Amino acid sequence: MRTLTILLLLAPCAAAAQSIQYDGTAYDIKNETVLYRESHFLARGADGSGERVVLYRCAEGTPFARKRIAYAGKASAPAFELVDARLGYREGVREASSVREVFVQRAADAAEEAGPLPDADGLVADAGFDEFVQVNWDKLQSGETVRFPFLVPSRLDYFNFKVSKKGDEAIDGVDASTYRLALGSWWAFLLPHIDVAYSKSDRELLRFIGISNVRDAEGDNLKARIEFPQASRRALEPQALASALAATLVEACTGD
Numbered sequence: 001m002r003t004l005t006i007l008l009l010l011a012p013c014a015a016a017a018q019s020i021q022y023d024g025t026a027y028d029i030k031n032e033t034v035l036y037r038e039s040h041f042l043a044r045g046a047d048g049s050g051e052r053v054v055l056y057r058c059a060e061g062t063p064f065a066r067k068r069i070a071y072a073g074k075a076s077a078p079a080f081e082l083v084d085a086r087l088g089y090r091e092g093v094r095e096a097s098s099v100r101e102v103f104v105q106r107a108a109d110a111a112e113e114a115g116p117l118p119d120a121d122g123l124v125a126d127a128g129f130d131e132f133v134q135v136n137w138d139k140l141q142s143g144e145t146v147r148f149p150f151l152v153p154s155r156l157d158y159f160n161f162k163v164s165k166k167g168d169e170a171i172d173g174v175d176a177s178t179y180r181l182a183l184g185s186w187w188a189f190l191l192p193h194i195d196v197a198y199s200k201s202d203r204e205l206l207r208f209i210g211i212s213n214v215r216d217a218e219g220d221n222l223k224a225r226i227e228f229p230q231a232s233r234r235a236l237e238p239q240a241l242a243s244a245l246a247a248t249l250v251e252a253c254t255g256d
Contacts, residue, residue: 018044019236026212026224034059035224036214036253041241048075052127053244056084056214058253065214066249069127076128076135077117077151085249087219091153093117093125104153106219115156118149123158125151133163133179133196134203140165140179147184160184166195171207174230175200181210192223204230 024038037057044050049072056065065084072079079100081092088108094101096114103114117123124132129150136146145164152159162184168177181194194210208226215221 018042018050020233021236021240022228022233024208024226024228024232026214026222026226029209029223029225035212035222036064037061038226039063039244041236041244043236043241044071051241053241055244055247058250060254062250062253063247064250064253066244066247067126068245074128075131077123077125078128080126082213083249084215085251086217086253087215089215089219093151093153102151102153102156104156106154113156118151118158120149120158123149123151130205133198136163137203141177168200169197171197171199172229172231174206176206178207199230204228204233206230 019042021039021041023040026035026037027033028035036059039055039057040052041054042050042052044052051071052067052069054067054069055063056067057063064086065082067080067082069078069080077093079093079095081090081094083090088105088110090103090105090112092103094103100117101114102117103112105112132148133140139146140163143165145162147160147162149158150161151157160183161181163179163181166178166180168175170176176197176199178195178197181196192210194208196205196209197207198204199206205228207228208224210223212222212224212226214224
């Protein structure tokens with residue numbers, strides 16, 4: 001289960017220059033308690049280049065993990081690195097001697113594992129899923145099922161997924177479309193589906209329900225409902241992205 005993380009730290013559309021920040025709150029699917037919080041800081045040019053920093057915070061707000069995404073080259077499979085200070089866990093995609101590779105370090109005392117980025121047509125990685133949604137929006141809205149290879153860094157490989165429209169709903173008064181992701185194979189029942197909801201007007205992520213890319217103390221991926229209220233979206237504050245990069249990550253949340 002832990003190896004099939006999507007992360008998904010999904011991002012808004014990059015059709016125009018964006019300098020924004022917004023927040024999300026992850027709730028336990030079973031009892032609705034707050035598991036953690038997310039703070040996103042995004043700076044992208046009109047050509048799609050730029051970067052995003054995501055701080056994952058304890059319930060009281062202290063950051064424990066950080067993800068940095070570089071939007072250059074192929075938007076659907078950007079370079080990124082996720083670091084979780086609680087577990088010593090790292091994963092991502094990077095350039096190494098002019099070759100793109102995927103890597104994972106499962107614990108602070110574990111050796112890093114790395115390999116060439118899989119050569120799969122249409123490969124999607126991490127926040128590149130949002131780019132995939134934007135490109136395929138009309139197909140999904142029409143009810144078509146779209147299949148794609150999604151990178152799983154912990155396996156140094158990809159799995160074939162499929163996504164289709166589940167339906168329309170109102171989320172905090174905003175008209176939204178919900179899409180369902182599932183493994184595109186006969187053993188899809190082994191992995192619970194993931195639902196993501198986007199606003200219909202501007203295609204911004206509003207909700208995520210499923211397996212998160214954040215892990216518990218045992219290293220298993222958390223199952224969460226993550227809410228990204230539109231009201232939290234605002235202009236990127238001066239130095240906010242730099243401050244997020246410099247923030248000290250704690251090795252344990254209060255109560256862990």
